[in-house]
Amino acid sequence: MHQFSLCFVKVKKDCLKFIKSQETKADKFKNKEKMIKSFLIPLCFWISKKADKKKPYFVGLAGGQGTGKTTISSLIKVILIKYFKLKVFRISIDDFYKTRNERIKLSKRIHPMLLTRGVPGTHDINMMLNFFKNVKSKKFKRLKLPTFNKAIDDRFNKKNWYDLKNKPDVIIFEGWCVGAKSEGRNSLKKSINSMERIKDHKGIWRKYVNQQLKSKYKNLYSQLNCLIFLKAKNFSLLQKWRLKQERKLGLKSKNKIKSRVMNKEDVLNFMQTYQRITQNMFRNMPKYASIIINLNSNHQIKSAVYKRP
Numbered sequence: 001m002h003q004f005s006l007c008f009v010k011v012k013k014d015c016l017k018f019i020k021s022q023e024t025k026a027d028k029f030k031n032k033e034k035m036i037k038s039f040l041i042p043l044c045f046w047i048s049k050k051a052d053k054k055k056p057y058f059v060g061l062a063g064g065q066g067t068g069k070t071t072i073s074s075l076i077k078v079i080l081i082k083y084f085k086l087k088v089f090r091i092s093i094d095d096f097y098k099t100r101n102e103r104i105k106l107s108k109r110i111h112p113m114l115l116t117r118g119v120p121g122t123h124d125i126n127m128m129l130n131f132f133k134n135v136k137s138k139k140f141k142r143l144k145l146p147t148f149n150k151a152i153d154d155r156f157n158k159k160n161w162y163d164l165k166n167k168p169d170v171i172i173f174e175g176w177c178v179g180a181k182s183e184g185r186n187s188l189k190k191s192i193n194s195m196e197r198i199k200d201h202k203g204i205w206r207k208y209v210n211q212q213l214k215s216k217y218k219n220l221y222s223q224l225n226c227l228i229f230l231k232a233k234n235f236s237l238l239q240k241w242r243l244k245q246e247r248k249l250g251l252k253s254k255n256k257i258k259s260r261v262m263n264k265e266d267v268l269n270f271m272q273t274y275q276r277i278t279q280n281m282f283r284n285m286p287k288y289a290s291i292i293i294n295l296n297s298n299h300q301i302k303s304a305v306y307k308r309p
Contacts, residue, residue, distance in 0.1 A: 039293065061076075066238055087170070091173060112199070113199055144163055183280055227288070227290050229281070229293065231282070292304070
């Protein structure tokens with residue numbers, strides 16, 4: 001505990017500065033010091049003991065829409081760099097979405113619902129696999145990696161991409177479906193919401209997405225050294241948090257791209273494409289994740305359960 005307190009003194013200023021950058025006047029973080037001291041610092045001690053300076057340690061961070069993956073992964077990065085002096089690179093699976101043009105082609109070739117970013121199959125999986133391979137290579141070479149702009153639903157210009165110059169000690173790979181597993185064939189047959197019932201009545205979309213999880217995504221996720229799962233109570237809470245997230249995006253966006261920021265109906269429709277995998281993760285991920293971070297209905301960390309030594 002004394003070590004945790006020393007760490008807190010050293011990282012407090014930087015962590016609170018980052019949290020402040022994420023707040024709006026109407027949406028302030030509560031119990032932030034407790035979150036850092038009681039949950040994130042112990043988690044960083046756990047990660048630092050596992051990190052091997054000879055090769056990158058891959059931390060998968062999963063959680064439904066709006067659970068706070070960006071905030072928590074960014075704070076973990078701050079603590080690991082500031083206190084543990086580790087080289088840390090954080091990237092989201094969202095940054096690897098296929099371009100809008102690529103998704104248009106995919107939607108015409110396989111199913112119209114694949115135009116909507118989100119589900120496995122809408123990412124550039126080969127780019128992710130190459131990233132994992134190259135970053136582990138003994139002959140590490142500088143990497144340029146994409147960044148995705150959700151406000152325009154497309155990648156940023158290449159001049160705004162990540163420029164990874166040195167091999168990291170820790171890579172935080174976060175995303176809503178990171179570590180998700182495929183379903184059995186029988187459970188795919190039944191539609192779980194109105195979007196599946198109306199737009200995917202033949203099940204082509206969900207079978208394609210499931211097959212992606214069963215093949216290349218399984219290969220990608222098997223390379224993670226640990227998996228942290230941010231677990232919300234239920235799917236309706238995620239919808240509420242995702243709406244709040246979109247409002248914040250609207251406040252930060254410039255006028256010319258505000259038209260792409262989603263309204264309430266858009267968000268609820270958009271989230272129906274996430275529902276099947278998210279609910280499957282609720283049921284199954286606690287059985288195989290290394291650490292489960294339970295969130296209460298106020299969007300705060302309630303408890304952390306360490307499943308793997």
